[in-house]
Amino acid sequence: MNNQDFTTTIIVDQTSKEAFDAINNVRGWWSEDIEGGTSKLNDEFTYKAKDLHRCTMKLIEVVPNKKVVWLVLDNYFNFTKDQTEWIGTKIIFDISEQDNKTQIRFTHLGLIPLYECYEICFNAWTNYITSSLLNLITTGKGEPNKK
Structure with a gap:
């Protein structure tokens, strides 16, 4: 069966440490409206985007300069019937160095085309x-949602 989980990859000239540090600066690229820790194993944080989206993440794997994994503990969309679509899914940042460049492969494991939110989430994750x-x-400057 084909892997249908959402994934996208970026390649940068910066080091894997710079990429890792930026990923963990969730307020710098996803949203300024984040409550909680975003960088250490077992940290939990809540993301809010107006009344559209709210979710709680737990960092379940943190390998410095190589990998970050968030587990979605709770989720709410105001535009879907099924509020459980993200719950239990994982958001994975795999970082690797190749040819003096750093690759970041982002995967939302469990976010599949069958989901009601898929198209909106596909577009949002692609942009973020x-x-x-x-x-x-x-x-050094992202475009996160404003608080």
Whole structure:
């Protein structure tokens, strides 16, 4: 069976440490409206985007300069009937170095085309990763949601 989980990859000239640090600076690329810790194993944080989306994440794997994994503990969308679509899914940042460049492979494991939220989430994650996170890593300034 084909892997249908959402995934996208960016490649930067910065080091794996710079990429890792930027990923963990969730307020710098995803949203300024985040409560809780975002960088250490077992940290939990809550993301809010107006009344559209709210979720709680737990960092279940943190390998410095190599990998970060969040587990979705809770989720709410105001635009879907099924509020459980994200619950139990994992958001994975795999970091690797190749040819003096750093690759970040983002996967939302469990976010599949069958989900009601897939198209909106596909577009949102694509923007956050390939624009906001990329810019945070390469220029020091992302485009997170404002508080």
